[in-house]
Amino acid sequence: WDVHYNLAHTLSRLGEHVEALHHLRRATAINSAPEVLNELMLQQRNVGLFEEATDTAVKLLAREDTPLHFKTNAMKTLYYAGEWELFWRFFEKIQTEETLELAVMVCLESAQFEKAHHLYDCLKTPSALIASLMEQASDALNWNPAHEVNIEPFVRRLMMEGPPPQMRQRLSHLLEGRIPETVYHHPWKIGKLLHEIYSPVPSFSCAYRNTTKLFFALSGGGEALAFGRTIYRIYQRSLARVGFSLEAFADDVIEELKDLSWKTAVALARMVEEKDVDPEEASESEIKDFTQLTTGLLTLIASEWNEEVKDANLREAFKEVKKWSTLTGKSFSRNS
Known part of the structure; x- marks a missing residue:
């Protein structure tokens, strides 16, 4: 499995993402350890396979042996995939600064401004991007959350x-x-x-x-x-x-x-x-x-x-x- 894993890492940096994905699928078929699943999930996300990436994210989040930084990556995947229900299901168990910021973004994108302010107040050091968005949130954000390209x-x-x-x-x-x-x-x-x-x-x-x-x-x-x-x-x-x-x-x-x-x-x-x-x-x-x-x-x-x-x-x-x-x-x- 490690040959496929290492080769995938090299291929992705060379921009050969289809081949990298093939090798990561082979690696996980042999060894489904959290580190391998994490790389597979990131590669699925990088090429726009968000349904597959979501499934892999849920596997990582459901495991007791998944390190916190891999679980944080999985929460990012649920955010980028627009899987709000799954995001909130796992959020209570994984409240880091990064996941709190993601939660604020989920609230802003779903027009839950009161909840966004509550979660924002829990952040110790909010990023400049989040801080600026929260300043605008009282006026409602000028975006279309349902703009999915066909x-x-x-x-x-x-x-x-x-x-x-x-x-x-x-x-x-x-x-x-x-x-x-x-x-x-x-x-x-x-x-x-x-x-x-x-x-x-x-x-x-x-x-x-x-x-x-x-x-x-x-x-x-x-x-x-x-x-x-x-x-x-x-x-x-x-x-x-x-x-x-x-x-x-x-x-x-x-x-x-x-x-x-x-x-x-x-x-x-x-x-x-x-x-x-x-x-x-x-x-x-x-x-x-x-x-x-x-x-x-x-x-x-x-x-x-x-x-x-x-x-x-x-x-x-x-x-x-x-x-x-x-x-x-x-x-x-x-x-x-």
Whole structure:
């Protein structure tokens, strides 16, 4: 089992998530210890298999020998999957700072504002994001908790957009109900994809599900998943009105990006460390992969770029992201 387990870890960092999932399934068939189940659950979540991830989370939470940090991961999975009933069933036994914050989020997303305030008062050191959301909660949060993207009709619409041959093949496999084995590495119709996910304004857990499902469906690769996760974290910061600092943002996301695409995580870390932020160069670049799209978008946001952007995918992604500052009445700020 350990060969499959270790290989899965390596494959996931290389962005080969379908293969990583296959190996983790083999590992758990041999050894269903909590550490193996935890990795399987995280991988299921990373590729948008939220029903499977929920089943694995429940197994972890029901076991007496599951370490607390694995149970916390399982509670996060129930939150991201939108499984509120299961979340509350296990919450009483697992009240850490992290699960308390998740509970506050569940209350906010289900419009239980009084309960959210009660749980918030139990937090010792609330995060800036939670604190900012709670300041807004009295006015009700401007989001749509039921915005679940239906992938099939969206894929059918994309088929009418003249996709490149490899993308057309991938879309055909999706319509046949198959998970494509090959990865499509090139950004395509990113503006339409982001508009589908983030309009109207989804709640955070809903945005996480839709982002993960669609980026995995249309690419299957770790770089695309890392770009999607980056977009999601920008969305959170924007709607919570906590401001944007490239350095602080990188500190928050690099560790989770490593498990999706080591290449993207390293590129972001290098960009921050070397202060390699040139918006003119980014705006004139031809985007060839999702890592370049990620760093290019963050460069434009960090510099509050207001000029033309040559590449269509980068231009449309930046356009969609800037809409979020319109929703909050606040532009991206360099003050975190």
